[in-house]
Amino acid sequence: DVKVTQSSRYLVKRTGEKVFLECVQDMDHENMFWYRQDPGLGLRLIYFSYDVKMKEKGDIPEGYSVSREKKERFSLILESASTNQTSMYLCASTPSGARSGNTIYFGEGSWLTVV
């Protein structure tokens, strides 16, 4: 089975802190994604990456950056956390983007609270 692992399930950070959310997948997938989930808004795409060192902005990239130094790992970075970034963050991965009918697999989510 595909496994997408988000190492931190619950985090509490202070306003202004730099926050790293880590995601690792074990199926050699080329594509990886970061979404945030908020009640009534569904899932919104922050960033995605279709290859090592490649990244594309999603719908809401402001206040976030990402890093993809290795194929299996995709990190989401909040340079200076703010209270409006309190949310559930979901990482996902899928094989090669040319076959966009492939299933996208999700991690268990990271609940971030910024105080």
Next chain:
Amino acid sequence: AQSVAQPEDQVNVAEGNPLTVKCTYSVSGNPYLFWYVQYPNRGLQFLLKYITGDNLVKGSYGFEAEFNKSQTSFHLKKPSALVSDSALYFCAVRPNQAGTALIFGKGTTLSVSS
């Protein structure tokens, strides 16, 4: 703009009754269509997808979905609901082109009463 609509925030059904969770989309071309389920404090679990072929797609846990191209809909169905089906359901579409991500609806909460 490309979008997915789930017109009902909540669907309530009695156990044993059939259920339908609605989804319509506005995406150019022939997109791929997905349904995911989310249980409390968990990530999203894949239920089923439509790529091509038969308009009726069968998936996990007895769920199925019907693709209707003319109505641009992809409604999720189950003939007999279980209390354990109570969860948050997301419809998603992915444009049929490389380098694209899933576009999600806002989700529908399904509540099945005993």
